[in-house]
Structure formats: C-alpha cells, structure tokens
Amino acid sequence: xxxxxxxxxxxxxxxxxxxxxxxxxxxxxxxxxxxxxxxxxxxxxxxxxxxxxxxxxxxxxxxxxxxxxxxxxxxxxxxxxxxxxxxxxxxxxxxxxxxxxxxxxxxxxxxxxxxxxxxxxxxxxxxxxxxxxxxxxxxxxxxxxxxxxxxxxxxxxxxxxxxxxxxxxxxxxxxxxxxxxxxxxxxxxxxxxxxxxxxxxxxxxxxxxxxxxxxxxxxxxxxxxxxxxxxxxxxxxxxxxxxxxxxxxxxxxxx
Amino acid sequence: xxxxxxxxxxxxxxxxxxxxxxxxxxxxxxxxxxxxxxxxxxxxxxxxxxxxxxxxxxxxxxxxxxxxxxxxxxxxxxxxxxxxxxxxxxxxxxxxxxxxxxxxxxxxxxxxxxxxxxxxxxxxxxxxxxxxxxxxxxxxxxxxxxxxxxxxxxxxxxxxxxxxxxxxxxxxxxxxxxxxxxxxxxxxxxxxxxxxxxxxxxxxxxxxxxxxxxxxxxxxxxxxxxxxxxxxxxxxxxxxxxxxxxxxxxxxxxxxxxxxxxxxxxxxxxxxxxxxxxxxxxxxxxxxxxxxxxxxxxxxxxxxxxxxxxxxxxxxxxxxxxxxxxxxxxxx
Numbered sequence: 078x079x080x081x082x083x084x085x086x087x088x089x090x091x092x093x094x095x096x097x098x099x100x101x102x103x104x105x106x107x108x109x110x111x112x113x114x115x116x117x118x119x120x121x122x123x124x125x126x127x128x129x130x131x132x133x134x135x136x137x138x139x140x141x142x143x144x145x146x147x148x149x150x151x152x153x154x155x156x157x158x159x160x161x162x163x164x165x166x167x168x169x170x171x172x173x174x175x176x177x178x179x180x181x182x183x184x185x186x187x188x189x190x191x192x193x194x195x196x197x198x199x200x201x202x203x204x205x206x207x208x209x210x211x212x213x214x215x216x217x218x219x220x221x222x223x224x225x226x227x228x229x230x231x232x233x234x235x236x237x238x239x240x241x242x243x244x245x246x247x248x249x250x251x252x253x254x255x256x257x258x259x260x261x262x263x264x265x266x267x268x269x270x271x272x273x274x275x276x277x278x279x280x281x282x283x284x285x286x287x288x289x290x291x292x293x294x295x296x297x298x299x300x301x302x303x304x305x306x307x308x309x310x311x312x313x314x315x316x317x318x319x320x321x322x323x324x325x326x327x328x329x330x331x332x
Numbered sequence: 333x334x335x336x337x338x339x340x341x342x343x344x345x346x347x348x349x350x351x352x353x354x355x356x357x358x359x360x361x362x363x364x365x366x367x368x369x370x371x372x373x374x375x376x377x378x379x380x381x382x383x384x385x386x387x388x389x390x391x392x393x394x395x396x397x398x399x400x401x402x403x404x405x406x407x408x409x410x411x412x413x414x415x416x417x418x419x420x421x422x423x424x425x426x427x428x429x430x431x432x433x434x435x436x437x438x439x440x441x442x443x444x445x446x447x448x449x450x451x452x453x454x455x456x457x458x459x460x461x462x463x464x465x466x467x468x469x470x471x472x473x474x475x476x477x478x479x480x481x482x483x484x485x486x487x488x489x490x491x492x493x494x495x496x497x498x499x500x501x502x503x504x505x506x507x508x509x510x511x512x513x514x515x516x517x518x519x520x521x522x523x524x525x526x527x528x529x530x531x532x533x534x535x536x537x538x539x540x541x542x543x544x545x546x547x548x549x550x551x552x553x554x555x556x557x558x559x560x561x562x563x564x565x566x567x568x569x570x571x572x573x574x575x576x577x578x579x580x581x582x583x584x585x586x587x588x589x590x591x592x593x594x595x596x597x598x599x600x601x602x603x604x605x606x607x608x609x610x611x612x613x614x615x616x617x618x619x620x621x622x623x624x625x626x627x628x629x630x631x632x633x634x635x636x637x638x639x640x641x642x643x644x645x646x647x648x649x650x651x652x653x654x655x656x657x658x659x660x661x662x663x664x
Contacts, residue, residue: 175407
C-alpha cells in the first residue's frame with residue numbers, strides 16, 4: 078500500500094496546531110500528574126520503598142511512575158481522538174480523502190506521539206523541580222526510548238477502541254475499566270512486590286508495568302526486572318498494539 | 333461517458349434495508365437531485381458513491397471508477413459536502429482548506445492560488461484567518477462548499493447543502509451551485525428534502541422513498557405526469573349547461589365538481605382563465621373566485637408516494653431514526 082508523506086505531515090501538523098491552541102487543555106491534563114507528584118511525593122517522602130536500593134527515596138520511585146502515567150493517559154486519549162473526529166464530523170473529511178489508510182494511521186501516530194512525548198517531558202521537568210534526581214544525560218536518552226514505546230503502545234490501543242466505537246458513550250467505560258486499571262496495576266505508585274500474587278500476575282500482563290520498570294531502571298538504576306526484559310516486553314507490546322490499532326482503523330467504516 | 337452509473341445498489345444495516353436496489357445514471361455536467369424525506373436512503377446512497385460505506389449488493393462507478401474496487405481513484409475524482417459539518421473548528425478557515433488541499437496532493441503554489449480563488453467565490457476572504465468555531469452556520473456551509481471545490485473534482489456531492497439555513501443564505505448557495513455547474517461544468521449530485529430546491533436547481537430529480545426510486549425525470553416532466561395545471565372556479569347559478577359546454581372542450585383533461593367549486597385540469601391554465609370566465613357568463617353562471625394551481629414537486633411527491641413530504645417527516649423519519657439509534661449506526 079502507498080504511503081503518502083504529505084498526508085502524514087499534514088495530519089501531524091494539524092495535531093500540533095490544535096495542541097498549541099488548546100492551552101487550557103494542556104494545563105488540565107498536566108494538573109493531575111503534578112498533583113500526584115506533589116502530594117504523594119511529599120507525603121511519602123520519608124517512607125522506605127521495599128525492594129528498592131540506593132538513596133533515591135519515594136520521589137525517585139514515584140517520578141518514573143507518574144511519567145508513565147502521563148504517557149498512558151495522553152497516548153490513549155490521542156489514539157481515541159478518532160472518536161472526537163467522528164463526533165464532530167471531521168473524520169469523514171479525512172476518510173474521503175484520496176490517501177491510503179496506512180498513511181492516515183501513521184499521521185495520527187506521529188501527531189499523537191509528539192504531543193504525548195511533549196507532555197511526558199514536561200512532567201519529567203516538573204519532577205526535577207520536586208527533587209527527583211536521575212543518573213545523567215545518557216540515562217535520559219534511554220528514558221526517552223521507553224517513553225516512546227509507551228506512547229506507541231497506548232496510541233495503538235486507543236485506535237483499537239476508537240475504531241470499534243461509534244460514539245462517545247464507550248469512552249467513559251474505557252477510561253474506567255481499561256486505562257485506570259492499567260495505571261494501578263503497573264506499579265506506578267506502589268511496588269508490585271506488595272501485591273497479592275493474583276494481582277501481580279495481572280500486572281505482568283500490563284504493558285505499562287514494563288514501561289515504568291524500564292524507566293526506573295534507566296533513570297534511577299533500580300528495578301524489579303532486568304532492564305533488557307523491560308525493553309523487549311515494551312518493544313513487543315508497542316509493535317503488537319500499533320499493528321492492531323492500524324488494522325482496526327483500516328477496517329473500520331468511515332461513517 | 334456517464335459521470336455516475338449505479339446498478340442495483342443495496343445497503344442493509346443489521347437487517348434494515350436503507351437503500352433497496354437503486355439504479356440510475358448521471359450524465360457529465362448534469363445537476364442531479366435526490367429528493368425525499370429524512371430516512372429515505374439519500375445519504376446512504378451518497379456515502380456509498382463516495383466510498384465511505386461499502387455497498388451490500390449492486391455496483392456503481394463514479395467518473396468511470398468502481399466505488400468498491402477503485403476507491404482511491406474515486407476519492408481523487410470527487411468533492412463532497414456532508415450533511416453535517418465536517419470542519420475542524422479549532423483551525424481557521426484557511427487552515428481547513430490547507431489541510432484539504434494537502435491531503436489531495438496539490439503543490440504549494442497551486443494550493444495558494446486555489447484557496448484564494450475559492451475563498452473569493454464564497455466571499456470568505458475576510459474571514460480566512462478566523463477560527464471556524466466562530467463562523468455562523470451559513471459561513472461554515474460556504475466554507476465547506478469552497479473546500480469541496482479546491483481540488484477541482486469531476487463530480488461534486490452535496491448532501492442537504494442548505495439544511496437549516498435561512499432563506500437568504502439558501503438563495504446564495506443555490507446561486508453558487510448553479511454557477512459551478514453551468515460555468516465550471518462540474519457534475520453535481522445533491523440530496524434535499526426541500527421541494528423548491530430540487531425544482532430550482534436540478535436538471536433531473538429522482539424521488540426517493542423507503543430506499544427506492546419512486547420516479548425519475550426532469551422537474552417539468554414530473555409535474556406533467558400530474559396532467560397539468562388545475563384551475564378552480566367558484567361558481568353560482570344553474571351549472572348544468574356550462575358543464576356540458578366544458579365537456580365538449582378537448583383541452584380540459586379532467587373535471588371535478590365539489591359543492592360549488594369546479595376543478596379543471598389542463599395545460600397552461602393561465603392562458604385559459606379569461607376564456608373560462610367568458611364561457612361561464614355565456615351559460616348564465618357567475619364566477620365569484622378563480623384559483624390557478626401549478627403543480628409543484630410537492631404534488632408530484634404526493635402523487636408517487638401517497639403522502640406529502642411533511643407527513644413523512646412527522647412519523648416515518650422519526651421511526652427510522654429511532655431504529656437507527658437502536659442499531660447504533662449514527663444519527664443520519
């Protein structure tokens with residue numbers, strides 16, 4: 078199938094224009110992770126985190142989790158922006174254009190990834206202000222790789238849901254029964270080691286678990302799984318979800 | 333070559349048949365109308381022709397390309413203005429047009445030229461840098477029509493182009509549509525449930541009801557099928573001799589008497605009124621009131637479907653919409 082570079086670019090650019098114009102929305106979407114960082118970070122400041130070596134403290138444990146959370150929410154929202162376009166009619170304008178569906182998917186992924194990464198990086202910056210210390214520039218580079226994989230995974234997932242839903246009604250259900258469980262199961266806030274084994278088993282089916290653990294491994298140098306396991310799992314999830322998302326979008330009808 | 337050829341087109345949704353075996357052809361340069369109440373299957377037909385929906389059965393070509401097999405080629409050849417706004421309100425008018433022209437692969441210089449051209453055409457040049465969210469309904473409609481034209485489509489689909497607009501804006505849009513069709517030679521297929529719109533604009537009209545065509549012809553000939561104009565005379569006096577005299581006139585096609593009102597069907601009724609009044613006087617009948625009724629498409633619709641379009645609006649469309657909502661496939 079043909080790839081239309083211009084179409085990908087114009088879809089990406091539309092996302093950028095909308096992102097820059099929706100300042101209140103950015104502030105809104107960043108408020109929650111910043112509150113989490115501030116209140117949990119300060120509240121549990123002196124708590125030792127079981128299974129975590131080094132002197133990073135709870136903020137060291139928390140910050141990668143909150144970065145992961147920011148990416149989880151922003152990426153799945155971006156994936157599901159198909160739904161918004163459907164609601165406001167713009168999806169038809171996109172679907173009727175003489176552009177391959179693959180290009181449409183790639184354009185959406187490009188735009189969604191950029192905005193999600195920007196939000197993740199902003200939260201990373203905020204966590205620095207709250208006393209988070211990471212291991213150095215090289216670790217940040219590896220951190221960005223994990224962030225990218227998290228973004229891909231959940232944009233793909235958002236696309237799957239959005240392609241199968243006809244209106245906004247399913248949106249709340251997905252938020253409450255898919256995205257929030259992914260967040261809590263990932264060990265973003267609490268160490269997995271404290272969960273009963275049933276929940277832990279579920280955690281290991283959650284892509285974000287590997288994303289957050291990988292971020293901890295590269296940023297603060299301590300993790301519950303080997304970093305290569307995290308990387309392999311995350312890369313696998315990203316590939317599968319992107320493929321599923323693209324497939325769902327391609328086979329969905331335009332109206 | 334025909335711009336559009338449709339043979340036995342069918343679309344069913346979960347056992348509900350929205351379009352039930354429609355066949356027609358639209359010539360190049362023609363302005364073709366689909367007239368019918370909401371829920372008649374007009375939009376579904378348009379959606380299949382524009383590749384947004386896949387036909388359940390039947391075949392169609394647009395600009396020579398098959399809508400099921402050559403989807404990209406069809407999309408490249410058409411422009412479409414949807415029934416409900418399909419603009420990005422967070423972008424300006426110009427940005428919406430830029431998005432569109434880039435999606436259609438126009439070069440940079442051509443993009444600028446075409447966008448300026450169409451903005452002038454729909455008189456939105458001043459508002460080009462305003463966010464579309466701030467546009468009025470009529471401005472949005474004009475922008476969408478402009479957008480449908482930027483890439484010079486061979487065939488333009490207009491789905492209820494003037495729905496919900498005030499009379500003045502509607503007139504304006506009719507003029508644009510006419511100009512496009514006559515000057516630029518774009519083949520246009522439009523759906524409407526406004527009789528006067530179909531009558532004013534279309535070369536040929538298909539009357540659609542329950543997913544099928546009830547009739548298809550030029551507005552004039554559709555009206556002719558009703559037999560012509562109706563002249564109604566309110567009369568007083570002894571009418572029998574007058575009625576006998578009328579029965580001998582070959583140009584009167586049908587005579588009906590209802591109480592003191594005499595209804596006569598004929599061609600070109602306006603030219604016969606004086607003659608009729610004189611005849612009445614000659615036979616000792618006084619005419620107290622004359623009424624000439626030219627058949628409208630409304631009458632044609634009534635003739636072919638047994639109901640007026642407003643009666644359809646009232647019950648049938650509501651029922652269909654409820655069924656559509658139940659099946660969860662949209663609000664159209």
